Amino acid sequence: MLAQNRTSLNPTTFLLLGIPGLETAHVWISIPFFLVYLLALMGNFVLIFIIKMDSSLHEPMYLFLCMLSVNDLMLSTTALPKILSLFWFNDREISFKACLTQLFFIHSLSTMESGFLLAMAFDRYVAICNPLRHSTILTHGVIMALSLAIVLRGIILLFPHPFLLMRLPYCKTNVIAHTYCEFMALIKLACANTKIHRFYGLILAFLTGGLDFILIICSYILILHAVFHLPSKKAKLKTLSTCGSHVWVMLVLYIPAFFSFITHRFGHNIALHIHIFIANVYLLIPPMMNPIIYGVKTENIWGKFLKVFTNTYV
Structure with missing residues (x-):
């Protein structure tokens, strides 16, 4: 039986519960988790290697x-090494x-992920709506300035999170009903008024993922407006195909992210294991799918991949 700490105001350790109600299936759940993590590592390393080694891709x-x-x-x-350790060895304890x-790191890196998608949407907007000035803009x-701004935004906006949580008293329990440490999961353990903390989290979500999503949608409205004014159907399809990969990646990231955000705050009737599973999908699927989507749907990367690993073009 899991130990609970109902007296300490400053617990030195927490216990991760995993996926509530599915504890007996953790070993089986770990198999797809491990495979997805392995694919994410392999796919992203290959993508970085191909882009780094080929100067023609330095665009x-x-x-x-x-x-x-x-x-x-x-x-x-x-997140994944600790999750797998929990599933395989019942290693629940975390300081x-x-x-x-x-x-x-989870929240700041997720914010950066959204920022890089916004930067890629801006690149597509300039390339399609103002192609003659693309290289000069x-x-x-x-x-490098945009990338630095994205990284600094993720660090600066999320930096107060740990310090806000550090100051809260935790006297309900030291058991976190999650597979990893997450802001809302810790807020629920505090035995103090957390309205300000929740409001701050809500504002951050809007200023990062929410605002990024709105700007991405606006960029694609402008892109579609420009595309439908092209003279030929072939030109329209070719231009749209250059945006296809980015749209798929955006959907893979934002759909589980928004579902997780909404269910955490408003989906009180949704089973807890569904909350946790969606939160894990949000961390697992985008890192795996991004290199697959771009590798398959982007002709330049697919061609370079075949050249590097088979020495032939198809």
């Missing part, structure tokens, strides 16, 4: 994609400081 779209892959590797590695560190200096 804004592929440079942002390379940074997205680095971010995906860090995001999945922040308070390690929990806050994991929480910070998105210079290497601008790309």
Whole structure:
């Protein structure tokens, strides 16, 4: 039976419950989790290698994609090793400081993920709506400045999270009903008024993922407007195909992210194991799917992949 701490105001350790109600199936659940993590590692390493080694891919779209892959590797590695350790060895214990560190990296890297998708949408907007100025607008200096801004936004906005949680008293229990440390999961354990903390989390969600999503939608409305004014059907299809990969990646990220966000705050009648499973999908699937989607749907990357690993073009 899991130990609970109902007296300590500052627990030194927490116990991760895993997926509530499915504890007996943890070993079986770990198999797809491990395979997805392995695919994410392999896919993103290959993508980074191909883009780094081929100078013809040192263009804004592929440079942002390379940074997205680095971010995906860090995001999945922040959570998955501990989750697998929990599933395989029943290693539930995590220190308070390690929990806050994991929480910070998961949330800040998720914010950066959204930022890189916004940067890629901006690149597609400039390439399609203002192609003659694409190379002068998105210079290497601008790309580095945008990337630095995305990283700093993720660090600065999420930096207060651990310190806000550190100051809260935890006297309900030290058991976290989750597979990893997550802001809302810890807030629920506090025995203090957390309205300000919840409001801060809500504002952050809007200023990062929410605002990014709105700007991405706006960019694609402008892109579609430009595409439908092209003279030929062939030109329209060719232009739209260059955006196809990005749209799929965006859907893979934002659909589970918004579902997880909404169910955490408003889906009180939804079973807890569904909450937790969707939260894991949000961390697992995008890092795995991003290199697959871009590798298959982007002709340049697919061609370079075949050249590197088979020495032939198909």
